[in-house]
Structure formats: C-alpha cells, structure tokens
Amino acid sequence: MAEAWQGYVDQVVNKMDYNTNTYSVTGICEAAAIYGQDGSAWAWTPTFPELTTYQFEIEAFDAGEANQTVTVNEFALAL
Numbered sequence: 307m308a309e310a311w312q313g314y315v316d317q318v319v320n321k322m323d324y325n326t327n328t329y330s331v332t333g334i335c336e337a338a339a340i341y342g343q344d345g346s347a348w349a350w351t352p353t354f355p356e357l358t359t360y361q362f363e364i365e366a367f368d369a370g371e372a373n374q375t376v377t378v379n380e381f382a383l384a385l
Contacts, residue, residue, distance in 0.1 A: 311340050311349035319351060345381045357381040 318338035323330035339350035341357070357380040364374045 315340055315349045315351060341381065341384070343385070357384060 315338045319333065319335055320329040321331040321334055322328075337351045337354035339354040339357075340348045342348055345357070347356075359377065359379045359381075361375050362378050364376060366373050
C-alpha cells in the first residue's frame with residue numbers, strides 16, 4: 307500500500323507525461339508528503355520534515371506586556 311502512495315508523492319515532485327509514461331519535468335518542488343486525516347504519514351520524500359506539535363514563544367509587542375507561549379500543531383495547520 308505504501309508503494310502506491312509513494313507514486314502519488316513522486317507525481318507531486320515531478321511532472322508526469324502520461325503519453326510517454328515518463329517524467330517530463332523533475333524537481334518541481336523539494337519535498338512532499340501524503341498524510342491521513344488522523345495525522346499519520348502515508349508516504350513522503352526523504353527531505354520532507356516531520357509535522358510535529360510544539361510550544362512557541364511569541365515576543366510581546368509592548369515593553370509592558372509579557373511574552374506569550376502558544377501551541378503549534380503543524381498537522382492541524384496543514385490540514
């Protein structure tokens with residue numbers, strides 16, 4: 307099953323010429339991945355960064371305010 311999804315990732319990174327069944331342009335983008343709606347990665351290129359959840363500190367705009375920490379869920383943002 308993973309091999310079938312990998313073919314779709316390859317089609318994102320490269321442009322397929324369906325008349326000759328070869329790639330007519332390669333390297334259109336650097337990295338691509340296919341994720342399920344549950345957040346599990348099905349297929350990806352080696353350079354695709356893992357989508358994670360982490361804490362990020364936002365600097366205060368005014369000197370009297372405190373910095374804020376927010377949770378970043380990269381998968382939810384990409385979805």
